[in-house]
Amino acid sequence: MPTPLDHIDCWIFDLDNTLYPPAAALFDLIDDRMGAFIMRLLNIDAIEARRVQKQYFHDHGTTMAGLMRHHGVDPEHFLLDVHDIALDRIGPDDRLRAGLTRLPGRKLIFTNADADYAARVLDARGIADLFDGICDIRATRYIPKPEPDAYAAMVTHLGIDPAKSLFVEDMARNLTPAKALGMTTVWLDNGSESGHRDHLPDHVDYHVNDISDWLDSLPTPWGIS
Template sequence: MAPKNHTPQPDDFTHIRDWVFDLDNTLYPRHTDLFSQIDARMTDFVAELLQLPSDEARVLQKQYYRDHGTTLKGLMTEHKIDPNAFLERVHDIDYSWVKPDPALGEAIKSLPGRKFIFTNGDTRHAQRTAQALGILDHFDDIFDIVAADLMPKPAAVTYDKFMGLHRIEANRAVMFEDLPRNLTVPKAVGMKTVLIVPNNMEGPLGDVWEHEGYDGEHIDYVTDDLAAFLKAAQRQLEPGE
């Protein structure tokens, strides 16, 4: 991966008024491994729906994820499933895996302007995850897959809908994401972009293709410590420093 800025530079964030965060593997670290529960439930859903062995169901699930943006979108397109049943099933997980993160909460609370969660999951999942982290009250709104009319990131129309709904000026916004491809549109429309990576690049990384584009020009910053990054950005916003 080509070198990227890891620490905000003076004046880089002084113009930012809207702070937009992905949820899974972004607001909590990847080593928390919460998403593995969802991933396993998606495989089970595909296996039961199509009467496939687990290994074949997983291959198909991942194909849908890559080709359609989410497993849900692939299942809706190919098999006309009920999205509500899917969302309820795959998010029936144990949130005790997520631990409170006071440092992250303080860093988000201190940011000027508005803060949003923008997720391909549903609102209930986002609320329960953010509640477990102790950060839910610091956000102005959650834009979920239902609000996106079930069209997931990285579809450009979904970013347009999010920004239009909240009247976000792209050149005064920043987006934090763990998937490089989900930062392509934000950068193209004028947002600053921050890629969240596992601490010291260790731990489970997911599928290799998910991380293609780490070295892309659409990524302004890379960090493995979101709280520290936000605190550094906050210092750039404080007068007199």
């Protein structure tokens, strides 16, 4: 049975492919910029650059973490470069906004991206004003999800009680450390690349396919309509 939610006072959301659908293909633009960055850095062709990119993503949680470890890449240089994309593929979503508005307590972001980019995405979706804080890759000292140290940094940075917090993620593997801390977990199984990787059903309290459907399905014992 799903975990009851009447104790939740912090609702924490991943950003990319969670607060907008993977079908928007926004991350394809970031992927392209990552590939071009790696091609320039290592003087390799596009095929080899993509292999390196995805290998580092799978092995280190983010491509950036692998580039930092193996090639001494400046994370700020990388972040500014790969997130320099147009956001015209996404727009406001009234249904998502309404669902988020009904949630009681604080609404927060936990992302492997940087806060500047996250703020741009939230603004493009028309929901920036609903969120009370962002824990980004800088706040975790460039340690990405799913590394446990990133979650420890997030707890401190956002000032949450894990036992009263819920975390929504499109990447199943990123829920395991959250569950270990005592958080309620929601896997948004919406077709994200590698979303099923390292999926452990015991670490997922809610398995959903559409974020707005899930938000609309929640009971509202808090008196919010």
